[in-house]
Amino acid sequence: MAIKKSELYSSLWASCDELRGGMDASQYKDYVLTMLFVKYVSDKYAGDAMSLIEIPKGASFEDMVALKNQPDIGDRINKEILRPLFAANGLEGSMELVDFNDDDKLGSGKEKVDTLSKLIAIFENPGLNFKNNRAEDDDVLGDAYEFLMRHFATESGKSKGQFYTPAEVSRILSKVISVEKANKPSYTAYDPTCGSGSLLLKVAEEAPNGLTLYGQEKDIATKGLAIMNMWLHGYPEAAISGGNTIASPNFKEVDGALKRFDFVVANPPFSVKNWTSGINAMDDEFNRFRGYGIPPEKNGDYAFLLHIIASLKSTGKGAVILPHGVLFRGGAEGEIRKNILQRKWIKGIIGLPANLFYGTGIPACIIVIDKEDVESRGGIFMMDASKGYIKDGNKNRLREQDIHKIVDAFTRQWEIDKYSRIVPYSEIEKNEYNLNIPRYIDTQEEEDVQDLNAHLNGGIPQKDIEALQEYWEVYPNLRKELFTPLREGYSKLNVAKSAIKSTIFDHSDFTAYNEKLDVIFEEYREHNHARLNGIDQNTKPKAFIKSIAEDLLERYSNRPLIVRYDVYQHLLDYWNETMKDDVYLLVEDGWVAKVKRIIEKNKKSGKETDKGWTCDLIPKQLVIDKYLVKEQQELQDLEAKIEGIQAEITGLEEEHAGEEGLLSEASNDKGGITKSTIAAFIKENKSNPNEKEAVKLANTILELFTKEADLKKSLKTKEYELDELTLAKYKTLTEAEVRTLVVDDKWLASLQAAIQTEIDAISQRLTGRIKELAERYENTLGELDNHTKILEDKVSAHLSTMGLVWN
Structure with a gap:
């Protein structure tokens, strides 16, 4: 039975993190990812004589499993697994192997044996089976690797998290350099500061037939990660080199000149202080600075940018992440910037939100370079995308809608108010080649100005009403119903403040527009119904979600009041939270609703407790709502009766349990009444003529407590019976019923409900603004x-x- 991928990743991280002990995450990641690597290549290539990767006999993951609990496990992993595996594939000496026998990091003696044995056991999880994974284009490996890398980067802190560029940013870089046009794998892509290789791989994903990859990474351990990452993602032939890119670029032509590539992407370390180490910039053998200028000795941002420009072919395209300072700093950098701009090689600049990256919290930008067709280029496409993000723990993260909007605007050169525009070179020249984005894009919201005339003489200013023109174009008659001219330039509100919301919600203009939006969703449902029902073992999840998401985006394009990217985000949120897991299950298991027991294991005692059953694909409530309505109603009726009795007891308690109340002596220390305190009061006072009335009231409450207890027993029985009936129904569900429950009752119903929140927000925004104006004046x-x-x-x-x- 397939395992939910989201649960698998979370479990994988939690288990690994638990074993980390005092080791820094930036070091511990090397052990975990090496283990993932050995597991993957063993599952995928062991025993395959035709494979590009050779797994020597005795050096597979299964052989590693056999070493569990052996006193020399660490030394044998090094000598019997890792070294033979890398040597057989020509990597001996090209990467620093993580030491599984390091007492300082893993402990010594039994502590090390237990840690490594448990770590191996984590990767024995049946969900981590790369051998028969069907969803080839979006398999468990890629997601597991991405999940672990993000978590390790988060845990590693500012100074040690630079090995990983957030996937969302990597996707933008890969999409704004036209990689999709590279239809042959012979096209080349290069990252001069490749880290663990994630950015390079994102670029390769965008190419229809892959690319030939090159990367250089200064940190030896991180370079090893990059090599493994290339193997893990099907690029064992990628050329990953070590060393300082600026001082010693390793990729050269036969004549010794700098090798040039079709695409270059990079996220270099920001503002490196010692970039001149190992190089005489005045006499650079690759002429990277000639004609531009030499960057300041204590700031290497432009050294990396000039290296990238020099590494591009005459038609090459590149994208690099750099701090905002490169856009406006003066001195030597200002002169370099001017020389680059005069060659018209910068196609665009994208300003990003602050605090996106793991190595720093400062805001950065993407500089897009394109050496092709510079003669016809009249300016630079500038974008301020700094406000589109979501908080994610202590970092900011780009949402799917933010990525899509950035890419759409850039690739289609859309000029959007307060967001993006093409800035002519003449304007840049007038600004002395300063590229600071706020000089060219004003993102300030207009001030909400108070009208003194309205405050003195009453009425709502016409200019404030006119500012809501986008609503009046959709609701033309609603405006007439809400406002009547009072005097020139001012109107009065025709309804009470309390009636604004109902007036809008009940108006025919509003309901008519809602119906139009409902039609759009119904058309979307009809168009995609067969596609949703057509999921099988050949379905490719990435292609699948892209097709249904792009269709949704297109259908809500150019619709007034509703933002298509917000609608798109609802689908992608639902995909990431729920639907992606469902599609994996369907690809693996088919259209069957498999149930499983929920077993909870106590970490200390190891004792397992049965917590009932569940179904990952179809929630219980969906089956109950569809097939067991009568039984559910009976249960709800019992719950209502119990709530009624509890309310009655509470009312009597509030009335009579106080200091002066009849039942003050029946209260506990906290001033409340319980069944036991009431029973004790009756027993003690039943023969006391002075407490006759109180005893009578106490008996009434005791009867209510008894009735409540009986009803709770009946409720528990009903819940058990309903649970058993539900389980029995799952066992008889036909494939057609499963399809209806999943596609119609779960996916489409959830998506429609989410989109409805966007529709409701339209009227809420209008209601809020009108109410604000009404209260103001x-x-x-x-x-x-x-x-x-x-x-x-x-x-x-x-x-x-x-x-x-x-x-």
């Missing part, structure tokens, strides 16, 4: 003065009565 200054005078007179009268007089 509700009373004129004269009315407020009169009201204040009345209150002052009342206070003076009270003070006078008290013998106090103001002088």
Whole structure:
């Protein structure tokens, strides 16, 4: 039975993190990812003579499993597994192997044996089976690797998280350099500071037939990760080199010149202080600085940018992440920037939100370079995308809608108010080649100005009503119903503030527009119904979600009041939270609703407890709502009766349990009444004639407690019976019923409900603004003065009565 991938990743991280002990995450990641690597290549290539990767006999993951609990496990993993595996594939000496026999990091003796044995056991999870994974384009490996890398980067802190570029940013870089046009694998892509290789791989994903990959990484351990990452993702032939890219670029032509590539992407370390180490910039053999200038000795941002420009072919395209300072800093950098701009090689600049990256919290930008067709380029496409993100723990993260909007605007060169525009070179020249984005894109929201005339004489300013024109174009008659001209330039509100919301919600214009939006969703449902039902073992999840998401985006394009990217985000949120797991299950298991027991294991005792059953694909409530309505109603009726009795007891308690109440002596220390305190009070006072009325009331409450207890027993029985009936129904569900429950009752119903929140928000925004204006100009200054005078007179009268007089 397939395992939910989201649960698998979370479990994998939790288990690994638990074993980390005091080791820094940036070091521990090397052990975990090496283990993932050995597991993957063993599952995928062991025993395959035709494979590009050779798994020597005795060096597979299964052989590693056999080493569990052996006293020399660490030394044998090094000598019997890792070294033979890398040597057989020509990697001996090209990467630093993580030491599984390091006492300082893993402990010594039994501690090390237990840690490594448990770590191996984690990767024996049946969900981590790469051998028969069907969803080839979006398999468990890629997601597991991405999940672990993100978590390790988060845990590693500012100074040690630079090995990983957030996947969302990597996707933008890969999409804005036209990689999709590279239809042959012979096209080349290069990352001069490749880290663990994630950015390079994202670029390769965008190419229809892959790319030939090159990367250089200074940190030896991280370079090893990059090599393994290439293997893990089907690029064992990728050329990953070590060393300092600026001082010693390793990729050269036969004549010794710098090798040039079709695509270059990079996320270099920001503002490196010692970039000149190992290089005489004045006499650079690759002429990277000639004609531009030499970057400041203590800031290497432009050194990396110039290296990237020099590494591009004459038609090459690149994208690099750099701090905002490169856009406006003066001195030597200003001169370099001017020389680059005069060659028209910068196609665009994308300003990103702050705090996206693991190595720093400062805001950064993407500089897009394109050496092709520079003669016809009249300016630079600038974008301020700094406000589109979501908080994710202590970092900010780009949402799917943010990525899509950035890519759409850039690739289609859309000019969007307060977001993006093409800035002519003449304007840049007038600004002395300063590229600071706020100089060219004003993102400031217009100030909500108070109208003194309205405050003095009443009425709502016409300019504020006109500012809602996008609503009036959709609801033309609603405006007439809400407002009547009062005098020139001002109107009065025709309804009470409390009635604004209902007036909008009930208006025919509003309902008519809602119906139009409902039709759009119904058309979407009809168009995609067969596609949703057509999921089988050949379905490719990435292609699948892309097709249904792009169709949704297109259908809500150019619709007034509703933002298509917000609608798109609802689908992608649902995909990531629920639907992606469902599609994996369907690819693996088919259209069957498999149930499983929920077994909870106590970490300390190891004891397992049965917590019932569940179904990952179809929630219980869906089956109950569809097939067991009568039984569910009976259960709800019992719950209602119990709530009624509890309310009755609470009412009697509030009335009679206080200090002066009839049942004050029947209360506990906290002043409340329980069944036991009532029973004790009756037993003690049943023969006391002075407490006759109290005893009678106590008996009434005791009967209510008894009735409540009986009903709770019946409720528990009903819940058990309903659970058993539900389980029995699951066992008889036909494939057609499963399809209906999943596609119609779960997926489409959830998506429609989410989109409805966007539709509801339209009226809520309009209601909120009109109510704000109504409250702002509700009373004129004269009315407020009169009201204040009345209150002052009342206070003076009270003070006078008290013998106090103001002088």
